[in-house]
Amino acid sequence: MDLASVIGYLMCFVLIIISIMLSAGPTGIKSFIDAPSMLITIGGSFMVVFASNTIESFIAGLKILPVYMKAPASDTASIIKQIVELSNAARKEGLLALEGTAREMEDKFMQKGLLLVVDGTEPEMVKSVMEAEIDTIDARHKERIQVFEDLAAQGPAWGMIGTLIGLILMLKNMSDPSSIGPSMAVALITTMYGSMLANWVCFPVSTKMKKRNDAEITLKGIIVEGLMSIQAGENPRTTEEKLKSFLSPQQRDAYEAENGSGSAGGE
Template structure:
């Protein structure tokens, strides 16, 4: 579970409720629950984005909120160590030994790269194939990211539409004092809902998906560089130092301490 995203969503709701309660008391919280405003703002935002997607694409995009709430595990240090071990295997037993070693590899990209290398595929072609796989992963991730960005953009817009609906109804019923309050509530709360949807939910979700995507692309990029280094017959020590450059200084220090490497 990604605590930062969870705390952001729960904390955002808590801040809104505390602000309402502080300003008008706990008894005013129910007055911020308005079904017509919810239908216009949330329903309008989601249905508008739905219209620009395929049904499977929309459903898959909405489900990506689960990925934002789950922290991905990219063990960069473990990956570097694994590639160095594979480099030692190739240096000792030849590139053909990588095909057998690939049987114990779980990541499909790394597995594919090792098999291609063992088959004697040209380095340029290996890079092209693996980078095409990475671009495909990036493209799939961006579909979910864009969906949440689009919902975030539509939220305030539909909030404004709700505001106009409320104002029109209010102006049409100026002679009925009892209708002024409900219509004014719709006019104001829809804007509130639209802003909350965009800034409380969509902004953190889309940005966390972007961050996770960048981490995965970097992780996959290390695999590509490691495979090409093995294929080029580089010294495992050189391969290790090359791949450590993708790690943060703190992670490098931890890796060196655990593996007895470094200066």
């Protein structure tokens, strides 16, 4: 579980509740709950985005919410270590010796690339196939993230639509001056719901998933670079140093502390 995502969501909710209670007391929370406003703002936002997508792409987009709550599984340092081990094995036993290892891999992307290498596919073709798959993955992820970006854009707009509806109804019923204040308050609740939908729910999801997508695309680029080095028969130590250049200084220090500054064999 991604603690930053969970804690961030919960603390936003807690801070809002505390602020309301400090200003209006425990009973003041009821003033911010209005079912018609929720229907207009949340329902309107979701239905417009639904209408802007196919059913499949809309559902696929919503499915990234539980993914957002989970910590990313991929570890760049462990991938580099695995590639270096493959490079050592290929250098000592030949590329064909990697076939058994490739078929047992959990990472389907690396498995596909390594099997292409073992099968003797031309390097240019291997790189072309792998980069095409990276582009496809990137496009698919961006399409799903776009659902939450669209929801973030529609939330405030439908909040304003709800406010306008509330103001129109209020202005058509001006016979009772005492009702103007409460009616205005209800009209403004939709604006609050729209802002909360955009900034509390959708913005964190789209922003974090963009960063995760960028990290995944970079990681797959590292895999391609490593496989190309293995196929070219480069020295494992050279391969390791090349791949370590993708790590941040902190990640590089941690990698070297765990594996040594020159863990690859150089025979």
